[in-house]
Amino acid sequence: MVEVDKDKCIGCGTCTSICPDVFEMDNDMKAKVRTQKKCPCIKDAINSCPTEAISQ
Numbered sequence: 875m876v877e878v879d880k881d882k883c884i885g886c887g888t889c890t891s892i893c894p895d896v897f898e899m900d901n902d903m904k905a906k907v908r909t910q911k912k913c914p915c916i917k918d919a920i921n922s923c924p925t926e927a928i929s930q
């Protein structure tokens with residue numbers, strides 16, 4: 875299960891750009907998981923997150 879730790883997220887938007895099917899910005903301007911879908915781009919988003927807020 876992919877998760878975003880909102881305490882670590884700084885709202886940079888990188889994950890939503892890399893993998894928009896899985897991540898979206900929430901009303902608090904932090905990322906959230908929109909759907910638990912298996913996408914190869916999740917790994918790229920995890921590796922690109924500057925604060926390591928995404929886990930799987």
Ligand code: SF4
Pocket residue numbers: 878882883884885886887888889890904905922923924925926927928
């Ligand atoms: S890449 Fe990381 S810090 Fe940036 S919006 Fe996504 S979860 Fe937040």
